[in-house]
Amino acid sequence: MRAVVQRVSxxxxxxxxxxxxxxxxxxxxxxxxxxxxxxxxAxxxxxxIVKLRIFEDEADKMNLSLLDVGGQLLAVSQFTLYGDVRKGRRPGFDQAAPPDQAEALYEVFINCCRDLGVTVGTGQFQTHMMVSLVNDGPVTILLDSQKQF
Incomplete structure (x- = not known):
């Protein structure tokens, strides 16, 4: 499972x-x-993600988590994170999970974040979405559950 985490206002x-x-x-x-x-x-x-210390404390050090600052989380499903462009110019998505499996694990992720005490907003699975954000910092972190990066 892969995630792009962006700190936002x-x-x-x-x-x-x-x-x-x-x-x-x-x-x-x-x-x-x-x-x-x-x-x-998931x-x-x-x-x-919920415990990732990417928010500043009183000394302006990234030392606080989403829980510490009472922040919210917006989860958007994005199968293109598994796009492989090592060959050619058109991404291949062979490593992306099929939609039924992906949706089930997306829901597990959302419910786990909620169980940890975070208010969660969501996108809409398997639809064309327009995502807007104000990246604060900017701070962007890449995560992979298999720790590939």
Whole structure:
């Protein structure tokens, strides 16, 4: 499972000109599910992201987590995180999980974040979404549950 985590002052997802999810201060998480991923991967990333210390403390050091600052999380499914462009110019998505598996693990991730005490907004699975954000910092972190990077 892969995630792009962006610290934001605000973020929103729109589908067909209708806002379906929005947050204020917190993190936008673009989440990709791979073929071999399990609930353990979803739980690992949820806990890692919620407890990731990427918010400044009183000394301006990145030392506080989403929980520490009372931040929110906006989760957006993004299978293109498994796009492989090592050959040619058109991405291949062979390593992305099939939609039914991906959606189930996306929901596990969301529920785990909520269980950890975070307010979670979401995109809409398997639709064309418009994502807007104000990246705070900018701070962007790449995570992989298999620790490939």
């Amino acid at each position: 605000e973020a929103a997802v729109t589908v067909a000109n209708r806002e379906v999810g929005a947050i204020s201060k917190g993190v936008l998480v673009l989440l990709g599910v791979g073929k071999g991923d399990t609930e353990a991967d 739980n690992y990333l949820a806990e890692k």
